[in-house]
Amino acid sequence: MPEIKKxxxxxxxxxxxxxxxxxxxxxxxxxxxVTGLGLLFYFLIHIVVVSSRAFGQEQWETAMANVTxxxxxVGEYLVFVAFVFHALNGVRxxxxxxxxxxxxxxxxxxxxxxxxxxxxxxxxxMMILAAILIVVGGYDFFVLVAH
Amino acid sequence: MSMKDTKLWTWxxxxxxIILVLLGAHMLAMHMSGVLPIERLNPAGDNPLxxxxxxARGREVxxxxxxxxxxGVGLFHGLFxxxxxxxxxxxxxxxxxxxxxxxxxxxxxxxxxxxxxAVAARTMALSVSG
Numbered sequence: 001m002p003e004i005k006k007x008x009x010x011x012x013x014x015x016x017x018x019x020x021x022x023x024x025x026x027x028x029x030x031x032x033x034v035t036g037l038g039l040l041f042y043f044l045i046h047i048v049v050v051s052s053r054a055f056g057q058e059q060w061e062t063a064m065a066n067v068t069x070x071x072x073x074v075g076e077y078l079v080f081v082a083f084v085f086h087a088l089n090g091v092r093x094x095x096x097x098x099x100x101x102x103x104x105x106x107x108x109x110x111x112x113x114x115x116x117x118x119x120x121x122x123x124x125x126m127m128i129l130a131a132i133l134i135v136v137g138g139y140d141f142f143v144l145v146a147h
Numbered sequence: 148m149s150m151k152d153t154k155l156w157t158w159x160x161x162x163x164x165i166i167l168v169l170l171g172a173h174m175l176a177m178h179m180s181g182v183l184p185i186e187r188l189n190p191a192g193d194n195p196l197x198x199x200x201x202x203a204r205g206r207e208v209x210x211x212x213x214x215x216x217x218x219g220v221g222l223f224h225g226l227f228x229x230x231x232x233x234x235x236x237x238x239x240x241x242x243x244x245x246x247x248x249x250x251x252x253x254x255x256x257x258x259x260x261x262x263x264x265a266v267a268a269r270t271m272a273l274s275v276s277g
Contacts, residue, residue: 013236033232040225047218047257051264053205056271057198064196083174090163097160137174 023116025123032089035082042079077141084133088126095122155227162224169217205272211265218261222254 052063191199204210
């Protein structure tokens with residue numbers, strides 16, 4: 001069996017930050033990872049905190065009192081923002097992965113058609129949708145619920 | 148990528164779709180209750196964190212099952228994603244094995260704890276009058 005040449009990951013974590021010529025999707029890749037790691041960190045703590053409901057009303061209210069205040073409100077909103085972005089960008093990634101947005105292979109005849117012709121507008125639509133949900137969520141967080 | 152990794156990657160994508168539905172509903176109930184007040188999700192008033200709402204949700208089998216499913220699927224999606232990121236940094240094979248085992252144990256432990264707390268909270272909710 002031929003040996004597969006292994007290329008070291010030379011850029012490591014630094015490589016996440018530099019999109020270079022790869023376009024905006026590369027920066028979405030970076031944001032997808034950062035939001036994913038943030039959501040995972042929050043989720044692990046969240047499981048432990050909300051489990052306090054199993055120990056009764058007093059423990060629940062104590063736990064909730066410990067995570068109440070302006071800093072936690074902003075933090076929770078950031079979790080909401082991260083979820084909205086990660087979810088909608090994730091839908092885009094799944095559709096690209098499944099080939100839905102890439103189209104069929106064809107000969108490179110001028111004027112060339114790029115798979116980006118479909119992917120890029122879809123990405124823009126998803127990001128606009130994310131922006132709308134983030135604004136509506138912010139209205140709920142800081143205007144409706146806070147008052 | 149081995150066949151096992153390909154299968155796990157497919158499950159990773161599928162779990163993302165399930166999370167989108169379950170966590171989307173959770174976000175609607177918890178963080179958009181002012182914009183979209185859905186009485187079934189918060190039957191005891193606008194504040195989803197009020198104990199009365201916690202008890203009311205605990206009585207609903209669909210809420211408990213949905214929560215346990217979300218914990219399981221969310222842990223798999225998140226920890227497998229973390230494993231992929233760590234593996235991209237090209238750790239030695241022994242370290243890869245260690246990472247996999249630690250993440251698996253962490254995921255299983257938190258899943259058991261999360262599922263237990265949901266069932267215990269339901270038992271308590273059913274015993275509360277009103």
